[in-house]
Amino acid sequence: MPARGPEPQPRGAIIRGNRPIDQQEAARRFMDAPEHLAMHDQRLWDLRKKRDGQKEIIEEWEDLRQLASDIKTHTLTHLDTYLEQFEKNAIANGVRIHWAKDAAEHNSIVAGILRSKNARSLIKSKSMLTEECGFREAMAHEGITVVETDLGERIQQLDNENPSHVVVPAVHKLRTDVAEVFAKTIGSDPNNSDVSYLTEQQREHTRPLILKADAGMTGCNFAVAETGSVVVCTNEGNADLSANTTGLHIVSMGIEKIIPNLNSLAVFVRMLSRSALGSPITQYTSHFRGPRRGAEMHIVIVDNGRTDRLGLEKFWTSLKCIRCGACMNTCPVFRRSGGLSYGATYAGPIGLIIDPTFNRHKYSTLPFSSTMNGSCTNVCPVKINIHEQIADWRQVLAENHEIPAFKKSMMKAAGALLASPKLYRASLPMADSALRHLPRFVLYNRLNTWTRGREMPHVPKETFHQWYKRTRGVDGKKK
Amino acid sequence: MRVGLFVPCYVDAFHPEVGQATLELLERFGCEVEYPFDQTCCGQPMTNSGCHKESKATEELFVRNFKDYDYIVAPSGSCVNHIRNNFDAVAQTDDVKHVRARTYELVEFLHDVLKVDGFPWAEFPHKVTLHNNCNALRGLNIASMTELRAEKFSKPRDLLGMVKGLELVDITRPDECCGFGGTFSVFEEATSARMGQDKARDQAKSGAEYVTSSDSSCMMHQEGCAKRLGLPTKYIHISQILNGERV
Ligand code: SF4
Numbered sequence: 001m002p003a004r005g006p007e008p009q010p011r012g013a014i015i016r017g018n019r020p021i022d023q024q025e026a027a028r029r030f031m032d033a034p035e036h037l038a039m040h041d042q043r044l045w046d047l048r049k050k051r052d053g054q055k056e057i058i059e060e061w062e063d064l065r066q067l068a069s070d071i072k073t074h075t076l077t078h079l080d081t082y083l084e085q086f087e088k089n090a091i092a093n094g095v096r097i098h099w100a101k102d103a104a105e106h107n108s109i110v111a112g113i114l115r116s117k118n119a120r121s122l123i124k125s126k127s128m129l130t131e132e133c134g135f136r137e138a139m140a141h142e143g144i145t146v147v148e149t150d151l152g153e154r155i156q157q158l159d160n161e162n163p164s165h166v167v168v169p170a171v172h173k174l175r176t177d178v179a180e181v182f183a184k185t186i187g188s189d190p191n192n193s194d195v196s197y198l199t200e201q202q203r204e205h206t207r208p209l210i211l212k213a214d215a216g217m218t219g220c221n222f223a224v225a226e227t228g229s230v231v232v233c234t235n236e237g238n239a240d241l242s243a244n245t246t247g248l249h250i251v252s253m254g255i256e257k258i259i260p261n262l263n264s265l266a267v268f269v270r271m272l273s274r275s276a277l278g279s280p281i282t283q284y285t286s287h288f289r290g291p292r293r294g295a296e297m298h299i300v301i302v303d304n305g306r307t308d309r310l311g312l313e314k315f316w317t318s319l320k321c322i323r324c325g326a327c328m329n330t331c332p333v334f335r336r337s338g339g340l341s342y343g344a345t346y347a348g349p350i351g352l353i354i355d356p357t358f359n360r361h362k363y364s365t366l367p368f369s370s371t372m373n374g375s376c377t378n379v380c381p382v383k384i385n386i387h388e389q390i391a392d393w394r395q396v397l398a399e400n401h402e403i404p405a406f407k408k409s410m411m412k413a414a415g416a417l418l419a420s421p422k423l424y425r426a427s428l429p430m431a432d433s434a435l436r437h438l439p440r441f442v443l444y445n446r447l448n449t450w451t452r453g454r455e456m457p458h459v460p461k462e463t464f465h466q467w468y469k470r471t472r473g474v475d476g477k478k479k
Numbered sequence: 480m481r482v483g484l485f486v487p488c489y490v491d492a493f494h495p496e497v498g499q500a501t502l503e504l505l506e507r508f509g510c511e512v513e514y515p516f517d518q519t520c521c522g523q524p525m526t527n528s529g530c531h532k533e534s535k536a537t538e539e540l541f542v543r544n545f546k547d548y549d550y551i552v553a554p555s556g557s558c559v560n561h562i563r564n565n566f567d568a569v570a571q572t573d574d575v576k577h578v579r580a581r582t583y584e585l586v587e588f589l590h591d592v593l594k595v596d597g598f599p600w601a602e603f604p605h606k607v608t609l610h611n612n613c614n615a616l617r618g619l620n621i622a623s624m625t626e627l628r629a630e631k632f633s634k635p636r637d638l639l640g641m642v643k644g645l646e647l648v649d650i651t652r653p654d655e656c657c658g659f660g661g662t663f664s665v666f667e668e669a670t671s672a673r674m675g676q677d678k679a680r681d682q683a684k685s686g687a688e689y690v691t692s693s694d695s696s697c698m699m700h701q702e703g704c705a706k707r708l709g710l711p712t713k714y715i716h717i718s719q720i721l722n723g724e725r726v
Binding site for chain 1: 486488490491492493494495496497498499502514517518519520522524525526527528529530531532533534535536537539540565571613616617618624625626627628629642652654655656657658660661664665666667668669670671673674675677679699700702703704706707721
């Protein structure tokens with residue numbers, strides 16, 4: 001395989017300030033790269049298939065989903081109680097707890113901790129919350145070097161891109177893309193895209209940075225209130241590396257990560273990796289209960305819009321999400337568009353329903369990037385009714401003037417037309433008319449788009465309505 | 480049993496033969512079928528775009544047309560899913576509740592209400608693959624879904640199994656959405672067409688001569704994609720096969 005294919009890796013959505021993301025535009029570019037598209041679709045579909053296989057092995061699978069959903073519902077409706085319990089126990093374990101109301105506060109708290117220790121470099125295991133907080137950029141302003149320890153995330157960091165998927169951050173890259181990034185950034189051979197070669201190159205390059213680091217940071221998959229401990233699941237063991245290499249471990253944790261006790265943890269540990277990768281368990285499920293002797297452990301508990309979301313009647317259950325990515329793997333739109341086409345920290349089905357809670361205008365188009373086929377809802381291990389919430393968002397957005405004006409007026413016209421049998425009949429296409437295409441109320445002025453990838457349907461000589469009238473009469477009696 | 484026949488807008492305009500087959504099939508089983516003349520649509524296109532309010536008048540018209548029937552039957556899972564599960568732009572009067580509870584997709588009506596045990600007139604000596612529309616599959620539970628751990632069943636398969644000579648073949652991604660998605664097919668044309676083309680390729684690869692489904696909308700989109708790709712697969716609504724159409 002040549003290291004430099006002729007096909008460059010398509011880049012994600014173009015961000016224009018607060019303007020609504022044009023997911024379709026980025027999706028089109030992704031679909032115009034056939035090798036990337038085929039690889040991306042197949043990789044993620046394979047994960048979905050492996051997940052299906054795991055579910056078949058576990059007889060109580062659907063009960064587990066219900067249980068996981070119930071535990072999350074319970075915890076989210078008693079969040080204050082469990083957060084306080086968690087804080088109390090963690091402090092008793094020797095951990096220092098910080099509360100951050102938003103991304104900026106999270107970043108400044110972490111910067112403060114690092115400053116107090118004179119720490120200039122930080123190794124970090126992958127965390128979506130820190131992506132959400134724009135953490136790396138913020139640290140760069142503070143003059144602090146951040147090195148990702150997760151391989152996929154490191155690739156993304158070196159390529160100056162966001163993770164395109166919550167579990168497999170560089171899934172949209174061919175190995176030739178990785179070879180190219182490494183050649184440019186760490187000086188590996190641009191013509192060698194062998195996986196073990198690339199991994200080894202990266203390891204050689206990053207290991208000294210890890211060993212020399214002043215502080216370590218991890219995310220948090222689950223925070224157990226009963227024990228005050230945090231649990232991080234990785235396949236590369238890099239959370240342990242980030243937590244233990246230095247004398248300072250900082251945990252970045254969203255308030256919704258809390259669960260009551262170790263019994264409930266067992267339920268999630270059984271679901272997470274099976275849903276995500278179709279493997280029974282992650283290679284490392286690390287429990288961090290307190291600082292090692294002589295070391296410090298800090299936990300920053302972050303809100304960043306979560307309590308607001310909790311107050312949204314139709315959308316609060318999105319906080320149940322355990323970030324397994326199963327909804328992305330099964331989503332036919334995600335598989336064909338690439339995660340970066342969504343132009344947001346969270347892509348795919350779960351992204352469609354939480355991104356607008358961060359910024360209703362900027363992410364107003366995302367809930368329309370779905371066929372609402374419901375597969376995401378079916379795979380979700382915590383039973384979030386994702387496709388129904390997508391439909392609910394469309395309604396909220398339409399009512400709040402966050403859909404294009406032409407779409408709204410088109411639907412108004414369609415509504416008026418379809419409520420009037422007379423007008424409706426008059427608008428139908430006839431075989432002998434010039435309108436040999438879909439009814440105007442469906443397509444309006446966008447007629448041209450249907451035929452870009454498809455042929456028009458054949459238009460019959462008469463409609464069913466006309467046939468019925470001709471053969472049976474208005475009263476339905478056969479003529 | 481008085482049955483109101485609902486022929487959705489795109490079936491009326493593009494696939495009148497599906498309306499005809501549905502009507503004849505119901506009559507073969509002794510149903511007293513009427514086609515209310517002032518019907519148009521169920522309101523789905525507007526709701527699908529978030530414009531619930533804009534579908535209110537259409538939904539009211541639907542209720543006026545169909546409130547007096549014992550059952551309402553339509554050869555379209557996605558419209559029935561809209562009526563049963565999303566018909567909430569209108570006030571939920573007794574008439575509306577009646578209409579929502581009594582509207583059936585043709586396959587489930589034959590399977591669950593009429594409990595038919597044969598189609599002696601039907602013979603279809605071809606290789607056929609089945610497409611379950613997502614709304615019919617995940618909204619109406621017309622068949623078991625590959626994502627869930629559950630007993631395997633399929634109402635359309637049960638019915639097709641009673642057709643002489645018909646051989647069902649499988650595709651590799653049986654429950655994957657074909658990308659029609661209502662207004663998605665228009666507003667997000669590129670992804671929609673790509674998904675449809677992938678679906679059409681999968682169907683062609685299965686060796687099926689025909690694709691059948693209880694939804695014309697998905698098939699209209701898939702057929703358009705197959706034609707564009709120059710694939711030989713043909714598309715036929717399940718009502719036509721069950722009604723004994725020979726091709
Ligand atoms: S919404 Fe459900 S399926 Fe999607 S990432 Fe979250 S937990 Fe996983």
